[in-house]
Amino acid sequence: MLIAGAALISTTGVLVRYADVPPTVSGFWRMAFGGLMLMGFLVLSRQWRPARWRDWWWMLFPAAFFAADLFLWHRSILSVGPGLATLLANFQVFLMALAGVWLHGERLGPRYLGGLVLAFAGLWLLVGMDWGAFSPEYRVGVALGLLTGVAYAAYMLSFRHAQRERSALPPxxxxxxxxxxCAGALGLVALGEGVSFAIPDMGSLSALLALGLVGQCLGWVLIARAMPQLKTSVVGLVLLLQPSLAFVQDVVLFQRSTLPLEWLGVVVSLAGIFLGTLKAASTTREVVVEAGVSTKPSGPAADTSPQQRPGE
Structure with a gap:
């Protein structure tokens, strides 16, 4: 289930490209379709509980951060491709480990520091060596990919706070x-940008529906059910399938030109992210829960926290 979930969410960057709509609009439809699908499932399975205004109010904060996440990430995808954009966004694992230092006074040991060095060494092999040769749009796309990780870490922290401190509703x-x-926030941004919400054809509609189903529902249902039964190291390793497959899909489907040294950069970055994942996992079990579907009809899900991006 964990492998299947990671493979499913690895396709979301590709689906953003295939959606063929402005980046804010693809984010809007993804969240609208995904939210309605998940709500429909919970209502039909009688897991939906009455929500107070206070519950909606506290969910505004993670919604705003995730809207920022998608706003940045979808633009990064269109600038640098789904593979590199997904890899860059996964640097958020280091921010989650830092959150453990800030919130719980944890120490950052050699494993974290080694992972950080490896991740940025790999990034340098990917984009640093030829930075001056890239177009301004490409360089902006790299920066947006890294900022996506910041927004996503803020989303996870605020979601966990809202769940643990402010609401008794299931995750x-x-x-x-x-x-x-989040769909409402992105809709307001799209209105401000003056872009159209129109879905141009059936191919675009299919990609957007798949984004909602895979990015917000199915992929993370599988992951949330599998994680409590596996070791943290296994979870971290398997979830590296997401950025790995996203990069391979970028190469195969969009003919991304990748030199052997860049492939080495991908491998080195993934190794660093894996080490960061092991550190961040122990931290985020106390700091954040990933909003997966509970394995029980009611009550909170297990306190687990996948470190790769869910459905990005």
Whole structure:
């Protein structure tokens, strides 16, 4: 289930490209479709509980951060491709480990520091060596990919705070509520940009529906059910399939030109992210829960925290 979930969410960057709509609009439809699908499932399975205004209010914060995440990440995808954009966004694992230092006074040991060095060494092999040769749009796309990780870390922290401190609703319902609020925020941004919400053809509609189903629902249902049964090291390693497959899909489907030295950069970065994942996992079990569907009909999901991006 974990492998299947990671493979499914690795396709979301590709689906953003295939959606063929402005980046804010693809984010809007992804969250609208995904939120409605998840809400429908919870209502039909009688897991939806009455929500107070206070619950909606506290979910505004993670919704705003995730809207920023998608706003940045979808633009990064269109600038540098889904493979590199997904890899860059996964640098958020280091921010989650830093959150453990800030919130719990944890120490950053040699494993974290080694992972950080490896990740940025790999990034230098990928984009640093030829930085001056890249177009301004490409360089902006790299920066947006890294900023995506910042926004996503803020989303995870604020979601966990809202769940643990402010609401007794199950995580899946909070995710549905956050998704719909996020769609509203992105809709307002799209209106401000003056872009059209129109879906041009059936191919675009299919990609957007798949984004909602895979990015917000199915992929993370599988992951949330599998994680409590596996060791943290296994979870971290398997979830590296997401950025790895996203990069391979970028090469195969969009003919991304990749030199052997760049492939080495991908491998080195993934190794660093894996080490960072092991450190961040122990931290985020106390700091953040990923908003997966609970394995129980009611009550909170297990306190687990996948470190790769869910459905990005």
């Amino acid at each position: 899946a319902q909070l995710l549905a509520m956050s998704s719909l609020l």
